[in-house]
Amino acid sequence: MSENTQDEPSMAQHDTTDAARLAGVVDQTRADVGGKDADAVEHVLRERLAQTGIELPDADVHDIAGRLSRGERWTPAQTSS
Template sequence: MSTTGNANEGVDHHGQDGGSDALTAGEAQREMAGQAEQDRPAMSQNNASDMDKIAGVVAQTRVDVGGKDHESIVHVLRQRLEQAGVPLTGTDVDELARQVRGA
């Protein structure tokens, strides 16, 4: 197998990209240095209403622990609502726990 006369000899195609101007990850990061960068998780940038957040927490909690006892559900709901930044009273959390259990 002879390599003489190969027109592509000595050409680096970087993954056969045809010589495009694509940057490596490191090059892109260096180019972006100092520019506005995303500094929060994408989800935290969404401005969901408290009702939307509560509905999401209840739905996910139902999937994760819906078959557990009331106190376990209350505990998980309190944690998740706190993480979502939605302050609720104990009575409200109890009602949500009943909804999670389907009672």
């Protein structure tokens, strides 16, 4: 083994915080389905949260979906968790 070889898996260069991951999911959901019916937005949001392993209380998911369906912005500070 040389000092210049990578003999083990590399670690992620930039760890993403849960808040940043959540913000990314919300931003992408807003871009894709924002302004649509709240139930449709909530369905997409729940799917994406599950895909990324982010768990939120139902009330927060419902609140975020409502905001996005009304075309409002959302920030991680607006969750109860």
